[in-house]
Amino acid sequence: MKNRLVVLGGGESGVGTAILGKNKGFEVFVSDFGKIKDTYKQVLIHHEIEWEEGGHTEAKILSATTVMKSPGIPETAPIVKKLKEAGVRVISEIEFASAYTEATIVGITGSNGKTTTATLTYELLKQGGLSVALGGNIGKSFAEQVSESTLEAQETGEEKYKNFVLELSSFQLDGIETFAPHIALLLNLSPDHLDRYDYKYENYIASKFRIAMNQTEDDYFIYDADDVEIAKWLEKNPVKSHKLPFSVTKELKEGAYIKNNEIIITIQNTNLAMPIASLGIKGQHNQKNAMAASTVAHLLKIRKATIRECLESFQGVEHRLEKVLKINNVVYINDSKATNVNATFYALDSMETPTVWIVGGVDKGNNYSELLALVNEKVKAIVCLGVDNQKILNAFGNIVDKMVETQSMEQAIKAAYRLAERGDTVLLSPACASFDLFENYEDRGRQFKEAVRHL
Known part of the structure; x- marks a missing residue:
């Protein structure tokens, strides 16, 4: 049978x-x-x-x-x-495919920064000379790449890929039984996808921590030591793997931290230091992403010079705070990948000029209150882009004078163009899923860029 x-x-x-x-x-x-x-x-x-x-x-x-x-x-x-x-x-696919490869697996999860960190980790390992593939929630499927890798092993006796860097969503982790990455990263936690977790934040957190549930003492768990929810969970639910925290607020004996404007990584008495100013990607959240990725590279014995060069040249990923064009001295930024409130928080926080903010889509149980202070400080006008914008109108109606509702990307860009003045920024950072008007966040981001180019 x-x-x-x-x-x-x-x-x-x-x-x-x-x-x-x-x-x-x-x-x-x-x-x-x-x-x-x-x-x-x-x-x-x-x-x-x-x-x-x-x-x-x-x-x-x-x-x-x-x-x-x-x-x-x-x-x-x-x-x-x-x-x-x-x-x-x-x-899940991750559980099914991992059974068929002997490769070292780096698994990356978190509410935000997964794609940036996974892509950067992949670049670090590739430039460091390792045979590595990128998969999971990004690019070509992990299973298909395992298939390619094992077919090559049948012919040559060696797998095509010795390492996999996987971006993992909570949904992918929900479907695992034995999956155990050698290096697991939990970047941060903020409420997301609560519609799939009975609107209980603790269910979503438990889902993210599944990334470490099958790890042993020989494996590594890299996490944000500044994240309150991660700290709370680890107190009650210890993980077996070797813990390597990263922090922007405190010095750590082992792990990654910031001192005198340098990122310092210490693992088993070996050190790597790099000035923050030379990072190719800006913003505090990206300092954390860079620390997490560099810790992986350091663990997998990538040369320090290679790590530094790669961090300097890496410019980020598409649809994540991506500068598109400057028109009439107004900068247009595509942050379509911000599908939750926390991601949008980072985006608004990094704005340095008056901002016309394009927001909306499928709400996943969002709580917009944490954005109120930033919106008050940074946002001069809001363009709603969604089928149902009521929650956004209710949340920000009292603090932003100009709010416009639109039902297509073309309408949204035209509205933003009218509202923006010289020296402003137009920011697409939806804080929501895209499925009401678009196929996915990539489609939404591409339509944004297309509409801006047609202005």
């Missing part, structure tokens, strides 16, 4: 898992409740993998030995409930 793998969701992680499953001898079936993109259909057809879209055939799904659920599908989906009741194993 062949092992039967059913994949729920025909997107990047689903199709990658299907390819890996097929290569490992599973009988594979992909089922998507919605539509599968043509590019993914072609891949499934090429690999001769059976698929369906526009609904689930229950008999075919319930006969699975293992089900990989794509991260976007909630636990409350009827088909997932039926699988759980039937006692079928339901896991």
Whole structure:
């Protein structure tokens, strides 16, 4: 009897898992409740993998030995409930794929900064000469890259990638059982995706800490020592791995901290120091991202000179405080990746000129109160961009004189253009998910850049 793998969701992680499953001898079936993109259909057809879209055939799904659920599908989906009741194993792509690689895994999670830190870590390891791939919640799926890596191992006896840097969302971590990264990073915690966690912050925090649950004494856990919620959790729930904190407020015996405007990293009596001023990415949150990534590089024995050069040249990632254009002396900044309040807090905090702020989308249980002081100080006008903007209007109506509602990116940019004067900044930092008007945050960011270029 062949092992039967059913994949729920025909997107990047689903199709990658299907390819890996097929290569490992599973009988594979992909089922998507919605539509599968043509590019993914072609891949499934090429690999001769059976698929369906526009609904689930229950008999075919319930006969699975293992089900990989794509991260976007909630636990409350009827088909997932039926699988759980039937006692079928339901896991994430990360759990499925990690079983098939011997590579060193660096897993990065947190409410904010994951993409920047994962990309920077990947660059540090690549420039340091390691064979490394970047995956998870970013770029090409982890499972498909494991498939490539193991196929090469069959031919040459060596895996294509010796290291994986994975950006991990809480949804991906919810579906793990044995997954244990050798190096785990928890960058920070702030309320996010609470709609998927019964609106309980503690459920979301527990989900993030799953990244360390299977680690042993031989593994490493890198975390923000300034984060109150992380400290509270660690007091009650000790982790087995070797802890390496980073901080911008206190000196640490071991880990990374700031002293005399230098980042200092100390691990097992070896030191690395680098001036903050020479970092390619600006802002205190990016100092933390740089500390976390450099700690990984230091652990994996990347040369100090390489680490310094890489930190100086790294300019950040697309859709994260990305300067797009300057028109009539107004700077347009794309921060579409800010899908929660905390990310937008960092963005507003880094503004140095009067700001026209474009905000809105699908609210995930946001609490806007922590932005009030910053909005009062920095924001001259708000452009709402969402199907339902009531919560934003209620939160900021009393402190910002000019508020405009728009329903498309083109409308939003035209409104912002009218409101902005010479020396101002127009900032897209939505604090919300994008699914009401856009495919995803990348689509939203690209539409922003397109609309700005057409002004």
